[in-house]
Amino acid sequence: MTQNRLSRCGVLARAWLLAWLLAACEPEATPLPAFAPVETSEVAAITATPAPVRYALSPEAAAFASAVRAANPDAEIVILDEPPQAGAILAHYDIVAGLGAASGWQQSPVMPTISLALATRRPPLDSPAVAEAVRASLDATALAQASGIAGLEPVSVENANLSAVRQSLANAGWPDGFDLTLGYTVTPGLDAVAAALRGIGLNVTLVELAPETVAPALKDGRIDSALFAWTNTAGYDAIAAHSDFVIDLYAVPIRYLAVEELQVSFTEDGWPAAAQSG
Structure with missing residues (x-):
């Protein structure tokens, strides 16, 4: 009886030792790498479409509207009911052109x-x-x-x-x-x-x-x-x-007024052609 008990104890001791050895041999779990969120200050560039040039023609120049449109294809062209006065008119339009000379106006370098x-x-x-x-x-x-x-x-x-x-x-x-x-x-x-x-x-x-x-x-x-x-x-x-x-x-002089930020060139016929700067 005593011998059988000792024999069972030996078996248990060996089993426990084997289990302990196997556990000691298992590799430690490798923790997953930590990924911090990446913040960026870069903002996708948005190219804004320039607003069309607001172009007004004095009424005496109405017959030349087609020539002005050809030189300013992207402009919004309006024919005024009355000849404009220098000054306040540029609060409503980017450029104004007409026939003849007038005080306070610029003159095209080309005169038909x-x-x-x-x-x-x-x-x-x-x-x-x-x-x-x-x-x-x-x-x-x-x-x-x-x-x-x-x-x-x-x-x-x-x-x-x-x-x-x-x-x-x-x-x-x-x-x-x-x-x-x-x-x-x-x-x-x-x-x-x-x-x-x-x-x-x-x-x-x-x-x-x-x-x-x-x-x-x-x-x-x-x-x-x-x-x-x-x-x-x-x-x-x-x-x-x-x-x-x-x-x-x-x-025939061609007169015009334009806001400062406009780039103004002139057609062969003397009419101002305007484009937004930049």
């Missing part, structure tokens, strides 16, 4: 010149006396004043002697005047020029033309004369190639 071309290769304008009579009927200073646009600059200051003009036409065989087809582009002072020609007995018919069609119309005889605006030699020469008698009348 208004000229009248005569088709002198066909009667009756092929007569030097008739062509000269038409030229002499056009008092550039009076035309500039009659246009209603301040600051137009006459090219010549010769006063028209209408009695002498009518006598010249009579001597040339046209005592009652003659028919004259006057082609025109968008030209300040058109009505005043047409009225002056009618004043010497000419029966004037107005024909509106796109700028690129004036020279061909003179060449093929669709018009007898053309009132046109030009700002460079190429624009002038294209018309003069089909007319031996071009009468320069007056130059």
Whole structure:
């Protein structure tokens, strides 16, 4: 009996020792690495779309709206009901442009010149006396004043002697005047020029033309004369190639006001083109 008890005790002791040895051999659990949240101060850059330029045209320049839109395709363009005054107008618009000169305004460095071309290769304008009579009927200073646009600059200051003009036409065989087809582009002072020609007995018919069609119309005889605006030699020469008698009348200032942060450049025709800085 005693021997069996001792034998059982030995077995238990060995089992306990084995268990203890196995436990001692097990690797300690490796703790998971701690990950702290990463904070960043970087904010994704957001590119803001610049607000469109607010562009206003004085009413006398309304006919040039398409040219202004072409030069400022992203601008919001408004035609004002009345000519604006310098100062408070820039509280409502970024840039304002118009025809003529005015105190407190800036002026475009490009001034269009208004000229009248005569088709002198066909009667009756092929007569030097008739062509000269038409030229002499056009008092550039009076035309500039009659246009209603301040600051137009006459090219010549010769006063028209209408009695002498009518006598010249009579001597040339046209005592009652003659028919004259006057082609025109968008030209300040058109009505005043047409009225002056009618004043010497000419029966004037107005024909509106796109700028690129004036020279061909003179060449093929669709018009007898053309009132046109030009700002460079190429624009002038294209018309003069089909007319031996071009009468320069007056130059037209283009005025503008702009807020300081605008970048302003100018088209070939003299109109301001505006862009937001930056």
